Amino acid sequence: MLLNIIKKIYSSNKKIPRFPEKSNKKEIEIKSQKIYTNLEQTISTFKELYSFPINNDVNFRTFDIRSLNKKAAIILIDTIADMKIVNEFVLEPLLNNSNPTGKVEELLSIQAISKVSIIQHAVDEINKGSAVLFIDSFDYALSISVSNIHNRGVTSSENEIVLKGPKEAFTEESSINLSLIRRRIKNENLVAESVPISLRTHNVLYLVYIKDLANEQLLNNIKNRVKALKVDSIQNLPLLEQHIEERKLSLFPTILYTERPDRASSYVEDGYIVILMDNSPDCLILPATFWSFFHISEDHYLRFIYGNFTRALRMLAIFITLFTSAIYVGITTFHSEMIPPDLLLAISATREKVPLPATIEVLLMELAFGLIREGGLRVPSSIGPTIGIVGALILGQAAVQANLVSPIVVIVVALGGVCSFLVPDISMNFAIRLSRYCFIIASGLFGFFGMTVFFTMGLFYMVSLKSFGVPYLSPMTPKYTSSKDTLFRRLLKNEIFRPGYLKPKDMKKN
Amino acid sequence: MQESKGKIGIREFIAIIILSTGTKLSDDTPTLLFKEMASAAWMAPIIIGVITFIPIYLIIRILSAYKNKNLAEVIFHLLGKFFGFILIFILLLIIFSALVVDSAVYTNIITSMYFSKTPTIAIYALLMIVCVYGAKKGIEHIGSVAWAMTFWIKISFIISLVLTFFHGQLDFLFPILGNGQWELLKGSILKSSIFADFLYLGFIFPFVKSKLDFKKGIWISFSFIIIEFSLALAAYTLLFDYIGVRLMNFPYHETIRYIEAGFLENIETFFYPFWLVASFIRFTFYLYLTAIIFGSLFKIKKYEYLLPTLATLIIFIGLIPESPTFVIFNLREKLLHFATPFFLILPLLLWLIAKLKGDLNNEKSKPFY
Numbered sequence: 103m104l105l106n107i108i109k110k111i112y113s114s115n116k117k118i119p120r121f122p123e124k125s126n127k128k129e130i131e132i133k134s135q136k137i138y139t140n141l142e143q144t145i146s147t148f149k150e151l152y153s154f155p156i157n158n159d160v161n162f163r164t165f166d167i168r169s170l171n172k173k174a175a176i177i178l179i180d181t182i183a184d185m186k187i188v189n190e191f192v193l194e195p196l197l198n199n200s201n202p203t204g205k206v207e208e209l210l211s212i213q214a215i216s217k218v219s220i221i222q223h224a225v226d227e228i229n230k231g232s233a234v235l236f237i238d239s240f241d242y243a244l245s246i247s248v249s250n251i252h253n254r255g256v257t258s259s260e261n262e263i264v265l266k267g268p269k270e271a272f273t274e275e276s277s278i279n280l281s282l283i284r285r286r287i288k289n290e291n292l293v294a295e296s297v298p299i300s301l302r303t304h305n306v307l308y309l310v311y312i313k314d315l316a317n318e319q320l321l322n323n324i325k326n327r328v329k330a331l332k333v334d335s336i337q338n339l340p341l342l343e344q345h346i347e348e349r350k351l352s353l354f355p356t357i358l359y360t361e362r363p364d365r366a367s368s369y370v371e372d373g374y375i376v377i378l379m380d381n382s383p384d385c386l387i388l389p390a391t392f393w394s395f396f397h398i399s400e401d402h403y404l405r406f407i408y409g410n411f412t413r414a415l416r417m418l419a420i421f422i423t424l425f426t427s428a429i430y431v432g433i434t435t436f437h438s439e440m441i442p443p444d445l446l447l448a449i450s451a452t453r454e455k456v457p458l459p460a461t462i463e464v465l466l467m468e469l470a471f472g473l474i475r476e477g478g479l480r481v482p483s484s485i486g487p488t489i490g491i492v493g494a495l496i497l498g499q500a501a502v503q504a505n506l507v508s509p510i511v512v513i514v515v516a517l518g519g520v521c522s523f524l525v526p527d528i529s530m531n532f533a534i535r536l537s538r539y540c541f542i543i544a545s546g547l548f549g550f551f552g553m554t555v556f557f558t559m560g561l562f563y564m565v566s567l568k569s570f571g572v573p574y575l576s577p578m579t580p581k582y583t584s585s586k587d588t589l590f591r592r593l594l595k596n597e598i599f600r601p602g603y604l605k606p607k608d609m610k611k612n
Numbered sequence: 613m614q615e616s617k618g619k620i621g622i623r624e625f626i627a628i629i630i631l632s633t634g635t636k637l638s639d640d641t642p643t644l645l646f647k648e649m650a651s652a653a654w655m656a657p658i659i660i661g662v663i664t665f666i667p668i669y670l671i672i673r674i675l676s677a678y679k680n681k682n683l684a685e686v687i688f689h690l691l692g693k694f695f696g697f698i699l700i701f702i703l704l705l706i707i708f709s710a711l712v713v714d715s716a717v718y719t720n721i722i723t724s725m726y727f728s729k730t731p732t733i734a735i736y737a738l739l740m741i742v743c744v745y746g747a748k749k750g751i752e753h754i755g756s757v758a759w760a761m762t763f764w765i766k767i768s769f770i771i772s773l774v775l776t777f778f779h780g781q782l783d784f785l786f787p788i789l790g791n792g793q794w795e796l797l798k799g800s801i802l803k804s805s806i807f808a809d810f811l812y813l814g815f816i817f818p819f820v821k822s823k824l825d826f827k828k829g830i831w832i833s834f835s836f837i838i839i840e841f842s843l844a845l846a847a848y849t850l851l852f853d854y855i856g857v858r859l860m861n862f863p864y865h866e867t868i869r870y871i872e873a874g875f876l877e878n879i880e881t882f883f884y885p886f887w888l889v890a891s892f893i894r895f896t897f898y899l900y901l902t903a904i905i906f907g908s909l910f911k912i913k914k915y916e917y918l919l920p921t922l923a924t925l926i927i928f929i930g931l932i933p934e935s936p937t938f939v940i941f942n943l944r945e946k947l948l949h950f951a952t953p954f955f956l957i958l959p960l961l962l963w964l965i966a967k968l969k970g971d972l973n974n975e976k977s978k979p980f981y
Contacts (some may be wrong), residue, residue: 266631278750303771429883433881437881442877443877548730548734551722551727551735552738553743554892557889558889558892559745561760562746565757566753578759579623597889
């Protein structure tokens with residue numbers, strides 16, 4: 103079974119079996135043609151493309167433009183277009199104006215109008231929410247931007263909470279997200295380059311960077327990787343992240359994911375590249391190092407000493423999460439001589455009635471904690487407290503009273519579990535929690551020796567990781583010029599360099 | 613961004629040397645020194661440092677004259693194919709036997725001090741798995757890991773030293789010259805191959821970013837190791853007296869078991885994992901060196917693929933001695949004595965030939981390090 107799983111992981115779908123597929127060739131051909139001058143033909147073509155009567159929200163409206171004395175039609179999807187604007191600024195002027203003029207554009211009192219001359223482009227515009235105006239005997243159509251896609255407003259950040267500093271978070275609309283970044287960086291060199299990525303759904307992403315800071319080579323590397331994607335659809339950034347990362351099976355994340363515009367803009371200002379996308383209330387920051395997963399934006403908003411105090415706490419929490427359970431297993435199984443006799447007696451007294459070996463006992467409790475945590479995440483908020491009570495009382499208290507686990511194990515596991523919440527980034531959080539299981543197993547097999555073996559191998563693995571060419575533990579090792587914001591941060595007046603591993607065009611911050 | 617070129621900077625270089633050579637103070641090397649020099653053992657590293665200064669200086673001098681050539685290529689260039697082959701083969705044998713013997717010692721430390729029930733082969737195999745994994749990642753990553761851990765390893769070591777000095781008695785240092793100055797000198801010369809690692813560093817010369825980094829790195833770490841070694845030996849003497857240390861095979865581990873800090877009585881837990889990481893890095897580096905020398909001797913370009921084979925060989929040879937605590941201890945002493953003349957004479961020989969060939973002339977104006 104294990105072999106099968108491994109095979110599954112490593113085999114990519116290179117051999118594609120033949121499916122009885124229906125060819126789309128005819129429609130593709132139609133779409134690549136120029137717009138017909140015959141309006142009737144155009145309308146029937148579009149009705150066919152949009153499978154008209156079945157497709158409920160596609161709207162075809164034909165009418166006469168009196169001033170031109172021609173027939174015309176407007177095609178739009180009424181769920182994503184603003185019908186009010188269409189009526190007021192498009193239909194009314196066209197219907198009511200009887201003065202003969204040569205140009206239709208002059209009749210429309212709307213700013214964003216563009217010409218399209220190929221059917222495919224007209225279809226793209228309609229899909230985006232524009233209204234497309236076709237006029238008889240014209241060999242082009244007019245796309246009028248009236249899109250009104252529903253989205254929620256800017257709300258405060260829910261997953262990256264800070265007490266001091268800006269509260270707002272990205273939302274699902276990329277133009278709003280972009281405006282949130284532009285509001286922070288008022289500079290003409292801030293570029294938001296749009297890159298189309300998917301073949302079927304035509305998703306677009308925005309590469310946001312500062313032109314005179316970001317390294318060209320890095321930018322081209324990212325662009326090439328994004329353009330090389332041959333995927334039908336990429337709905338949002340978490341999916342994109344998995345498409346463009348280098349080591350897809352790696353335990354550690356190599357792309358930073360955040361929902362805070364202030365964080366994104368501070369990275370952009372350092373020469374990083376940020377990816378925004380529609381439908382994603384977040385952004386991707388590349389390249390990322392281990393330290394960017396370890397930091398949160400509040401570290402810099404708090405005063406120097408307080409900020410570093412939280413950093414110290416977080417580092418301690420990571421160590422506790424990784425090692426407490428494993429150390430407990432190691433001590434009780436192999437190294438009982440290492441702890442003071444009093445503590446040893448206390449531990450052995452509580453373990454006296456427990457029938458399970460320490461490793462199994464700890465793994466059992468870790469698993470229970472993992473289950474409660476995952477369950478608590480998915481539970482509807484109205485019955486949330488129940489889970490808490492069940493988790494805490496039944497799994498903790500009752501398991502101890504039933505002599506299934508010893509009270510010390512509950513403390514050890516709970517401590518590790520609570521500390522794991524101090525790791526701010528969700529991907530890093532998973533990485534650390536999964537390594538904790540590995541440490542427990544290593545410790546159960548070989549005590550501290552096994553733990554150190556696993557730790558050293560993990561360290562070797564971590565230093566060999568790269569995110570878009572940037573070593574994972576830089577600037578610590580290998581060394582680069584930087585503001586030395588790694589484990590602890592410096593005074594703001596001393597953080598004067600942009601990270602050297604990015605090779606920004608301007609190293610010094612003023 | 614910047615594609616790495618597989619080179620290490622001065623910090624990583626120093627970290628590798630400090631960890632790979634400095635860890636010797638925690639195995640049975642101190643006992644070897646105490647055997648002949650008694651209470652004056654702590655002076656041995658300093659004397660050895662003075663003796664080995666010249667060979668190390670010459671090695672740096674020779675290597676600097678040939679840009680981007682490692683020691684093997686230099687030896688081939690200077691001695692010709694036949695003699696070069698023999699010499700490098702001997703060097704390979706020495707480092708390979710050192711690797712076998714030392715890894716057997718470390719496995720023995722782990723099994724006898726901490727895991728008396730676990731089968732030796734399991735511990736040995738795990739040790740070698742880490743080393744192969746690390747060595748396969750290459751010198752750059754060995755350096756990075758070494759640098760990332762050096763600070764913490766040395767902090768833990770310094771704490772153990774300070775605690776030892778608190779527990780020790782100053783009287784144990786006397787008689788200050790131990791068995792007499794001649795014994796001291798003789799012992800030091802015989803054991804000077806303790807620092808033979810510095811000769812082998814020549815094989816990674818092209819991997820260090822610049823010539824200056826290589827020179828500086830060697831001298832900084834050389835002085836650091838001498839001081840560290842002396843302090844450690846002095847600390848063992850203060851704590852156990854030289855008679856006591858002679859009886860122990862692994863004084864460092866006895867020390868961390870003996871010392872206590874306030875209400876904490878058994879604090880070896882705080883030192884043991886750091887010592888383990890240091891020894892992993894040490895053997896990773898040795899294994900990598902062995903593979904490089906093997907590769908340049910037999911013209912194998914992708915020497916990384918040799919690592920698993922070498923490691924397997926090491927395990928099986930290292931497991932042969934029946935009672936490692938005694939057999940390997942003696943083997944190690946013999947090996948040290950055997951390696952010493954090579955270490956002291958080889959650089960001189962190479963330097964003379966290079967001088968005669970006239971390759972060193974362009975180096976005269978360079979500053980002295």
